[in-house]
Amino acid sequence: MIQLATLACFFLIVYLYVRHLKSSSRHLHLPPGPKKLPLLGNLFNVPTSLAWITYHKWCKELNTDIIHLSVAGMSIVVLDNIEAATELLEKRSHIYSGRPRLPMLSELMGYDFNVGFMQYGERWRKCRRLLHIAFPPDDSQRHHPQELNAAHNLLLRLLEDPENFMDHIKHMAAETIMSIAYGIEIKRNDDPYVTVAEQGNKAIAMVAVPGAFLVDTIPALKHVPDWMPFAGFKRKAKEWKKLALMASAMPFETTKQMIDDGSAVPSFVSYCLENSRAGDDPAFEESIIRDTAGTMYLAGADTTVAIIWSCILGLLTNPGALKKAQQEMDSVLGVGVLPEFGDQDSLPYVMAVVREAFRWRDVAPIAIPHYTAVEDVYNGYRIPAGSIVVANSWAMLHDETMYPEPFEFNPDRFIKDGKLNHAVRDPGHAAFGFGRRECPGRNMALSSVWITVASIMAAFDISKAVDKDGNTIEPSYEYLQDMICMPLPFKCSLKPRSKEIQRLIRC
Ligand code: HEM
Known part of the structure; x- marks a missing residue:
């Protein structure tokens, strides 16, 4: 009886506390943000390209690490530094791990099979459990043999056909993940x-651009009949849906077949x-297995490729960094020797180059937006409640107080007295997202x-590169910014x- 009374008291206190929080939070202000129009809010000034730069500019102007935007009634919160992202998306991840509703991508095109866009719930949890088996956080070595094999195959292709290095790097990433x-x-x-998965990724990139399809702002439009003149988006979605189905079903069925025939x-x-x-x-x-495996290529291939391409671009801007990394390997491993995973700890400068590649031109500047269904303070x-929550990873990785001259490719920033300087934040923190939605392929991608x-x-x-007249071909350093x-x-x-080294690569 006493226990029952204690329990009742406990629930009463919790209820009163929640009510107090709710009623007191109603008097609180929203985070600052650019001026809003009545009803339409920031519909006309919300950025549709390079959003991370505008978000960061607004935060600087308003001297805040959090801003609020409203787009035709949709509430958007942007977090501009690691402290805000850690506090909300990690420490309070039980309420910040949702994904916004994506009518075009998930509901019309069928990409809700992709774990990255899946709503927070039982199906997502089951997929993440499987991803945990595939990529255990405490076993970073699980896939080293496939990664080493793919890296060595890449060296051979680069030796035989260096001009097409971008394609060969793509092949390496596909080979590893498949x-x-x-x-x-x-x-x-x-x-x-790979062709089907790449077409699928292209479709995702086009659709994920905010404002690209009106149906994402007005979800009821998804019910308009396909034959109507302005229903082109539905016909496109139907076409792209075939890709989504093929991208997850084709390789899955092949593996099933291989299991059956031994x-x-x-x-x-x-x-x-x-x-x-x-x-x-x-x-x-x-x-669940089919969807989880189907997500791996879509989430892991282009991201890995983009980092390696960026690293090469970065080394072109800073040839001294390449020399330092090569000197380190020559002196630690010996000249003409290829590195192995066991050498990682004795090659701090090489690790600094990799860290800088993840930081300099980060692959996912605003990651994948989170969503909270619960009001918070x-x-x-x-x-x-019902806010889309965006972590501006780009701002975190280009924070000049942590990374002076943030737009320079400079691996030396991570080195002190010949060792990795742990006072300089590892970009891996912001580059792979936050909390329960943090990238499960992080270990694999890093290695x-x-x-x-x-x-x-x-x-x-x-x-x-040099053209046939001996003139240097300057890279444009331009990016596809989806x-x-x-x-x-x-x-x-x-x-x-x-x-x-040529002999070693060929043998
Ligand atoms: C350079 C490589 C990579 C980078 C920079 C990267 C980055 C990210 C980021 C920023 C997110 C969103 C996190 C968030 O919402 O807070 C994410 C999600 C995800 N990544 Fe990666 N990723 C990479 C490679 C991989 C690989 C190799 C795989 C698996 C083979 C993978 C699988 C996933 C999955 C399944 C999700 C969705 C997680 C969820 O929503 O629960 N990623 N990744």
Whole structure:
């Protein structure tokens, strides 16, 4: 009886506290932000390209680490520094791990199978559990053999055909992920699995641009009949939906077939299928495995490629950094020796180059927006329920108090007395997102980028390309700035550093 009374008291106190919070928060102001029009809010000044730069400019002007925008009734909160992102998206991740509703992408195009866009709930949790098996946070070495193999295959392609280095790096990323996810060997750049997934990624990039489709602002439009003159978006969505289905189903069915005929090699899909067949609802379990594997290529290929391309671009702006990394490898490993994962700790400068690549031109400047369904209070400001919450990773990775001259590619910023300087924040924190939605492929991405960049620097001298008249071809340093930022095609010269290294790559 006494216990029951204690329990009742406890619930009463909690209820009163929540009511107090709710009623007191109603008097609080929203975070500051650019001036809003009645009803329309910031509809006409919300940025549709390079949003991270405008958001950061507003935060600076208003001297705040959080701003609020309202777009035709939609509440958007932007977090401009690591402290605000850590406080809300990590410490309070139980209420900030949702994703905004994306009618065009998820509901019409069928990309709700992608874990990155999935609503926070049971299906997402099941997918994340599987991703935890594939990429255990405490076992960063799980995929080293596939990553090393793909890096060495890349060196051979670069040796034989250096001009097409961008394609070869794409091939390396596809080869690594397809072998880890499905046990499928990718042989050609125009491999059908990769082609479909790439078309899918292009469609995502086009659709994810804020304001690209009116249906995202007015979701009811998704019900207009396909034949209506202004329903072009529905016809497009139908076409792209086929890609979404193919991107997740094609390689999955191939692996199933390989399991049935006994030719499957160990992979994420083969492991999960073999371990789930005894489950209660095999069809449901299978769909979770299919969706999780389908997300791996979409989430992991372009991101990895963009970082490695950016790293090469960065080294072109700072040839001294390449020299330092090469000298470090020559003196620690010996001349004409290729690095292995075991060498990581003895090559701090190489790690500094990789860190700088993740920071300099970060691949996902505003990551994937989070969503909160619950009203909250931060630093005296009211965060309305139903807000889209954007972490401005770009601002965090270009914070001049942490990274002076942030637009220079300068790996030395991470080095002190010949060692990694741990007082300088590892860009991995902001580059891979926050809280429960943090990138599950982080370890794999870091190790794959490290072995690839280290191997290329050990084997090749990288410099600006020269045309047939001997003139230097200056890269444009321009980027495709969608949801993922990728360098536009550029040229560079890759020359093997020695005869020994050529022999080593060929053997
Ligand atoms: C350079 C490489 C990569 C970068 C910079 C990167 C970055 C990110 C970022 C910023 C997010 C959003 C986090 C958030 O919402 O707070 C994310 C999500 C995700 N990433 Fe990565 N990623 C990379 C590679 C990979 C790889 C290799 C995989 C798997 C093979 C992967 C799988 C995922 C998945 C499944 C999500 C969605 C997580 C969720 O919504 O719960 N990523 N990534």
